Amino acid sequence: MKTAVYPGTFDPVTNGHIDIIERALKLFDRLYVVVGDNPQKAPTFTAEERVIMLKEALKPHGSKVEVEQFRGLLLNYVKEKGSNVIIRGLRAISDFEYEFQRAQFNREFEKDIETIFIMTKDDYAFLSSSIIKEIAMFHGPVKGFVPEVVERKLKEKFH
Ligand code: ADP
DSSP states (O other): OOOEEEEEEOOOHHHHHHHHHHHTTTTHHHHHHOOOTTTTTTOOHHHHHHHHHHHHHHHGGOOOEEEEEEOOOHHHHHHHOOOEEEEEEEEEEEHHHHHHHHHHHHHHOOOOOEEEEOOOOOOTTTTOOOHHHHHHHHOOOOBTTTHHHHHHHHHHTOO
């Protein structure tokens, strides 16, 4: 069984993330979506809330996708799951430098773990969790850019 790990902050999950997940599922039998905290960003939603939203949005994929929270070194999580693949999404050139550095770093420590980059659908190329939060904060329309559960939670958060 081929498995992969898709790590991120997912604060909150957007349709861009979902698109990457669905593309990854065409290549792998099982995907672990792992919610972590980026030390550079203060999250809007707690890790528990982010996990709940992802689980709800990914329900249609059943047991092919598992959502978990993880604190620690990602490489250890990947090995723990018996996987050797990390999935990351790429939007624009601006993502590249950061992603390249992380992938190189991970390879330096675990030469058997590969990072695979998946490009999102054009429609989602501009989408980010931060943009979504900005729109929601000012009560703008987020429909079509995030799963329904996220739309609801954003309304609760920024009413
Ligand atoms: P991180 O804080 O780890 O970058 P994010 O939750 O912001 O976590 O993103 C997780 C992954 O999903 C990253 O690889 C990011 O580049 C990718 N990603 C985020 N938004 C999109 C999008 N709209 N299209 C494609 N990939 C995306």
